[in-house]
């Protein structure tokens with residue numbers, strides 16, 4: 001296993017844009033006093049551009065918090081910034097193309113502002129691909145691996161609360177043929193950031209709480225295990241402390257995050273509070289827990305926060321992303337018994353064919369997945385299920401794609417996030433033949449989305465006439481594709497119910513951040529439209 005010193009190190013950059021503040025117009029400098037004057041400096045204003053999953057969004061909140069704590073300010077937009085942090089995603093090709101497409105613009109911004117620095121981080125940055133990245137992203141000054149994100153301010157030469165010395169060395173581990181950074185310090189730097197209030201949460205009502213970093217799974221199309229390293233769980237008490245803070249601050253919903261959130265805790269030390277937890281996993285390799293906590297225990301701990309401390313607790317708890325391997329009966333029981341856990345689960349299936357699943361390295365069969373669905377629906381009546389699907393994976397035949405459509409019709413997911421397969425450099429699947437033509441992948445994708453649209457519409461229509469509790473997120477102008485559900489009154493407020501359905505309704509701005517009872521009047525494939533309970537019908 002190579003040590004950090006054996007690997008190429010990134011340059012420490014000059015402090016970006018440490019400019020002397022210009023004198024105010026009209027002020028007459030007293031040259032006699034000049035030598036006694038203090039020099040005021042302007043720290044860089046920053047803009048964080050985030051692509052990809054909720055984990056990236058949470059990481060961006062932490063980096064923004066560190067920059068604010070170092071004295072920087074948030075720029076009004078990317079064009080006004082002295083420091084641009086791009087937190088990108090390489091799971092899908094589209095995100096990378098988006099960033100590559102902005103290199104020209106970033107180059108022009110740097111010409112106009114020579115002090116501008118551009119940092120790129122996220123799953124695209126690995127221990128072994130710096131040369132490729134420099135060619136692909138010429139406007140970028142500094143590449144940070146996900147495990148190096150706590151070093152952001154130190155690498156930029158900014159006086160932050162965290163210095164490179166305090167961070168210590170990261171560690172590296174071989175994952176397959178690659179070297180992944182393990183960064184065991186991530187749980188610790190998160191705990192310090194929480195304690196010192198250094199997380200710039202983007203919203204005051206909903207919060208993300210990362211609980212496990214990295215992934216131990218073997219999905220052949222995925223870069224995460226190579227980019228983020230093996231799983232490292234945050235300690236139980238640290239997570240509960242962060243959730244307690246959020247409850248006191250009035251947050252109403254939190255989402256526990258992990259690339260494979262259900263496996264949280266298996267790498268922690270045994271703890272006698274969890275002596276009753278012996279086994280784990282219904283699918284895949286059986287994992288002995290031997291008194292280590294699992295996510296079921298964590299959900300129960302979070303659910304009890306309000307009771308123990310006399311505060312209101314968090315009313316809504318979600319967790320994402322779940323791999324079917326680690327969806328145990330203990331977890332399903334916790335979902336059923338904890339009042340705060342929402343009646344929704346995102347459970348990626350990826351394909352409806354066993355042979356394709358095997359090539360994807362998913363380690364479950366369609367039958368096992370369907371069994372989980374049945375158990376979830378029996379334990380949590382009315383649970384909504386969403387999933388991810390890849391069309392046109394290596395070697396996928398028409399018959400195998402048909403099996404995926406059949407799975408869709410059988411499960412009747414509330415929503416499907418689908419993408420056509422694109423080989424990602426550095427993943428094991430690049431050694432498989434990418435033999436489904438691009439046009440065919442797209443055709444399958446469109447067929448699948450059309451089938452799902454009909455299912456989504458039917459499921460949403462079953463909500464018409466019901467009342468549901470909506471946590472209002474924002475005011476939003478109607479979008480073009482919402483036309484069939486928003487025609488007429490033009491709803492302004494948008495939020496989600498516990499089942500994660502998007503709900504539009506009219507109401508005053510002050511309701512943003514509130515829980516509101518809504519009577520559903522209409523439904524489209526992607527959203528529900530209703531009226532606030534108690535509001536007169538003005539149609």
Ligand code: SF4
Pocket residue numbers: 215216217218219222223224225259260323
């Ligand atoms: S579970 Fe599979 S798809 Fe998800 S992050 Fe891990 S390797 Fe990637």
